[in-house]
Amino acid sequence: MKHPQVHPDTDQLKLTEVMAALSDPIRVGLVRLLSDDVERGWGELRAPVAKSTLSHHLKVLRAAGLTRTREEGTRCFVRLRRDDIATRFPHLLDAVLEAADNEDVGHQVGLVSDSVTA
Amino acid sequence: MKHPQVHPDTDQLKLTEVMAALSDPIRVGLVRLLSDDVERGWGELRAPVAKSTLSHHLKVLRAAGLTRTREEGTRCFVRLRRDDIATRFPHLLDAVLEAADNEDVGHQVGLVSDSVTA
DNA sequence: GGCGCAGTTCGACGTTCATAGAACACCGAA
DNA sequence: TTCGGTGTTCTATGAACGTCGAACTGCGCC
Numbered sequence A, B: 001m002k003h004p005q006v007h008p009d010t011d012q013l014k015l016t017e018v019m020a021a022l023s024d025p026i027r028v029g030l031v032r033l034l035s036d037d038v039e040r041g042w043g044e045l046r047a048p049v050a051k052s053t054l055s056h057h058l059k060v061l062r063a064a065g066l067t068r069t070r071e072e073g074t075r076c077f078v079r080l081r082r083d084d085i086a087t088r089f090p091h092l093l094d095a096v097l098e099a100a101d102n103e104d105v106g107h108q109v110g111l112v113s114d115s116v117t118a
Numbered sequence C: 001g002g003c004g005c006a007g008t009t010c011g012a013c014g015t016t017c018a019t020a021g022a023a024c025a026c027c028g029a030a
Numbered sequence D: 001t002t003c004g005g006t007g008t009t010c011t012a013t014g015a016a017c018g019t020c021g022a023a024c025t026g027c028g029c030c
Helices: A015-021 A025-036 A051-063 A082-088 A092-103 B015-021 B025-036 B051-063 B082-088 B092-103
Strands: A067-072 A075-080 B067-072 B075-080
Touching (some): A025 A051, A025 A067, A025 A092, A051 A067, A082 A092, A092 B015, A092 B092, B025 B051, B025 B075, B082 B092
């Protein structure tokens, strides 16, 4: 981890960055996955991309202020910054999540515990 | 104009495309400008980019299904597809517009009739 | 017909992005 | 201290993007 991860303050979130972060299906899938406000470990996340690519996507989400990452030993945990986003952009995340559900955006993203055979 | 402009059907709008379209300040500015549901002519639009670039941005908005373009002789008019978007993605556009207002995203975009000295 | 205007398309350039693999840094355990 | 697991960073590559100027198309008008 080396460099401490940066998390923008709530009042620094930029709309265009948030929109850009949510313009990739995999990232939308990750946000959907985290929308139950449960903190998840890296290892729980299942996505059809290489490890480094997943790390990249999580970094984008973090930089956009959508998620917060916590380190514990060698592992990392992610959580959605729901309240912060709602404070800055009321109803935005809810609207996006609803739309993403209807369209099933990012369905390829899931938890390892989910039955992969589905 | 040559090739007839394509306007995706309401039920074909893709969330990620909409998000991508709204991840550029100029395009957000255009959407804000059109948010009063008034049809505007190309000539009314003022943006700090070249003519061809503006054409490109309007094409992106059109392709994402956010706007509808009508031709009349040699001129074109744009209108926001508010109802269509609201049908497909309820509350999404409202949330984005509210956030964009708070942040004044795309303030560089305006109408020629607006006092430029401001 | 010929001119000019309005808007699009094309070609080009530099930037950013998504992606992957390899190398690295870090921590915990043996 | 050495090893393996975990996550980041580096480097590279191909694609997409924003931008512009120039060339093109189509329409209206003189």
